[in-house]
Amino acid sequence: MTIMEGINEAADSIRHNKLRTFLSLLGMIIGTASVVAVIASGAMMSHEFIDQADSVGARLIVVYNNWELSDYMARPIYMTNKDVEALRSKNPDALFVRTNSERYKISKGTVSEEGRIYGVDPYYWEMWPRDILAGRFLNQSDEDTLAKVCVLTEDYATQFFPRGDALGSEITIGRFDYTVVGVLKYPEKEALLSDGANRSTVFLSYSVLERTIDWTWFGSPKVFELMIRASSVDAVSSTARNIENYLNSTYGMVNDKCRFKIEVIESALKMIRTIFSAVTGVIAFIAGISLLVSGIGIMNVMLMAVTERTREIGIRKAIGARSSDIMSQFLIESLFLCLTGGIIGIILGIGITQIVSLVSKWQYVMPPQAIIIAVLVSASVGLFFGLTPAKSAAALDPVTALARE
Numbered sequence: 001m002t003i004m005e006g007i008n009e010a011a012d013s014i015r016h017n018k019l020r021t022f023l024s025l026l027g028m029i030i031g032t033a034s035v036v037a038v039i040a041s042g043a044m045m046s047h048e049f050i051d052q053a054d055s056v057g058a059r060l061i062v063v064y065n066n067w068e069l070s071d072y073m074a075r076p077i078y079m080t081n082k083d084v085e086a087l088r089s090k091n092p093d094a095l096f097v098r099t100n101s102e103r104y105k106i107s108k109g110t111v112s113e114e115g116r117i118y119g120v121d122p123y124y125w126e127m128w129p130r131d132i133l134a135g136r137f138l139n140q141s142d143e144d145t146l147a148k149v150c151v152l153t154e155d156y157a158t159q160f161f162p163r164g165d166a167l168g169s170e171i172t173i174g175r176f177d178y179t180v181v182g183v184l185k186y187p188e189k190e191a192l193l194s195d196g197a198n199r200s201t202v203f204l205s206y207s208v209l210e211r212t213i214d215w216t217w218f219g220s221p222k223v224f225e226l227m228i229r230a231s232s233v234d235a236v237s238s239t240a241r242n243i244e245n246y247l248n249s250t251y252g253m254v255n256d257k258c259r260f261k262i263e264v265i266e267s268a269l270k271m272i273r274t275i276f277s278a279v280t281g282v283i284a285f286i287a288g289i290s291l292l293v294s295g296i297g298i299m300n301v302m303l304m305a306v307t308e309r310t311r312e313i314g315i316r317k318a319i320g321a322r323s324s325d326i327m328s329q330f331l332i333e334s335l336f337l338c339l340t341g342g343i344i345g346i347i348l349g350i351g352i353t354q355i356v357s358l359v360s361k362w363q364y365v366m367p368p369q370a371i372i373i374a375v376l377v378s379a380s381v382g383l384f385f386g387l388t389p390a391k392s393a394a395a396l397d398p399v400t401a402l403a404r405e
Contacts, residue, residue, distance in 0.1 A: 027294025032345025334386020
């Protein structure tokens with residue numbers, strides 16, 4: 001028997017037993033669609049969050065107070081602007097960005113609310129790229145001259161300037177008036193790796209915000225958080241080591257621990273990537289169990305087909321068909337059934353993935369391995385679970401088979 005003859009007979013069997021075939025394929029369709037959708041959704045999620053985070057986080061180092069130390073409350077230690085300048089001189093190829101935030105009353109005319117004010121260094125916009133809707137970002141001149149200018153997010157610009165005239169207008173923040181020089185388009189989706197700013201944020205130059213804060217309790221201005229972007233991925237370790245050595249020599253250590261947390265974000269991203277892959281694999285495995293269940297269903301269908309076609313098998317053997325021909329016929333039928341269900345499941349899985357993409361606003365991604373895995377698993381299920389019925393058919397004695405009604 002040729003493969004085409006086997007496929008034709010399998011198609012005939014499907015046509016003559018539509019309901020039974022549909023029920024046996026249903027599990028295969030659902031299982032294959034689930035595997036494709038899960039793998040593709042995992043790839044989309046990875047692309048949307050992890051790959052985007054990689055573009056920022058692969059070279060990012062964050063330094064802040066180590067509150068886990070035993071003497072933190074009794075003797076809190078903070079960095080100063082002098083420390084930042086010293087670190088910049090020791091790592092001239094790296095970008096250093098101080099950030100600080102306070103909550104002040106923001107008002108314009110009759111509209112007012114307490115909001116978050118974010119003080120940032122000029123290089124902040126290189127480290128955390130944003131789309132500008134109107135105007136410009138804060139720059140080095142604003143920092144050096146202590147210019148009373150600010151950048152609003154789109155949400156705040158709409159809230160305080162409903163007529164769309166935010167650019168060039170003044171807005172009151174705390175006790176001072178600031179001129180709006182830029183309006184930011186904030187991302188529609190929150191990123192996995194964030195700088196802490198949100199849609200309701202006003203940006204000031206770091207030194208301008210610093211001068212609005214009452215530092216009496218601290219004695220002098222302090223730096224609570226410092227972000228560093230190394231010159232390259234290869235330079236991350238050496239840059240982090242230089243920072244730690246400077247801070248240890250300047251402030252000492254507590255029980256052989258640095259007084260500051262020095263987080264290399266790439267390490268956290270590696271862990272997140274591992275977790276993403278593991279979770280996707282586990283869910284895909286669970287979805288794949290339905291393929292095994294459907295395989296058992298197909299095996300039962302094929303065993304029933306052997307029973308129903310016993311006389312046909314006997315006639316074929318009587319006129320010269322070999323056991324291998326009979327076995328091939330039923331294996332091809334089982335394989336054909338599973339691949340048919342697999343192909344329908346793949347199409348359904350692609351449709352589900354597109355719906356997920358539309359609803360979540362993630363970029364549509366269909367990794368080739370999702371299709372390849374689905375086809376291979378479908379074929380394997382067809383061969384594995386078709387083997388028992390095929391052997392049973394091939395082992396039938398033609399005399400006994402012909403004697404059955």
